[in-house]
């Protein structure tokens with residue numbers, strides 16, 4: 001199969017940098033994906049450092065640091081670069097995921113501010129009717145969060161809160177994260193073979 005999918009991954013300063021790492025690794029492995037743009041906010045980089053102990057001195061190396069290998073199909077873009085390719089609707093992008101997505105990033109997308117590359121790229125996805133998945137991580141939710149979720153939903157985004165499931169009896173945090181990432185990738189049109197599928201009975205006793 002010729003790899004053809006181009007995906008943008010946004011990483012913001014919500015808890016759950018491990019989800020971003022698992023997403024980057026899954027896209028690296030996926031032979032259907034030819035290009036991945038990565039944009040992390042300053043707070044996203046901070047959470048990657050706090051939660052994963054990974055410090056990206058140069059944003060260009062972020063994907064390689066997250067995969068642990070030379071991540072060749074990745075292009076890591078500075079969040080300040082509002083002139084990057086993905087800031088334009090003419091760029092060939094098949095979908096974007098923000099994982100984890102902060103309440104702040106959700107608010108920026110819901111209000112259409114587009115004042116950094118992450119928010120602009122998401123805004124472009126909505127205007128171009130391209131898939132946009134927001135893995136919001138916040139709890140409890142206030143009225144502003146709830147209204148913003150409805151706003152982006154109505155504008156075409158998929159709101160997919162970072163909520164792992166338990167019905168497949170996960171044995172580790174890693175498994176919970178992997179399974180959640182599989183569900184997100186399925187929403188982006190990239191179903192994964194390792195995704196657990198409920199068939200009416202528990203996997204493990």
Ligand SMILES: Cc1cc2nc3c(=O)[nH]c(=O)nc-3n(C[C@H](O)[C@H](O)[C@H](O)COP(=O)(O)O)c2cc1C
Pocket residue numbers: 011012013014015041042043044047050101102103104105137138
């Ligand atoms: C350790 C830490 C954990 C945080 N966790 C969350 C979170 O789970 N959800 C959230 O919406 N914001 C969280 N925040 C706050 C955001 O990082 C903050 O609102 C930031 O401005 C978001 O910026 P961004 O959307 O540009 O990444 C956290 C901050 C820190 C320092």
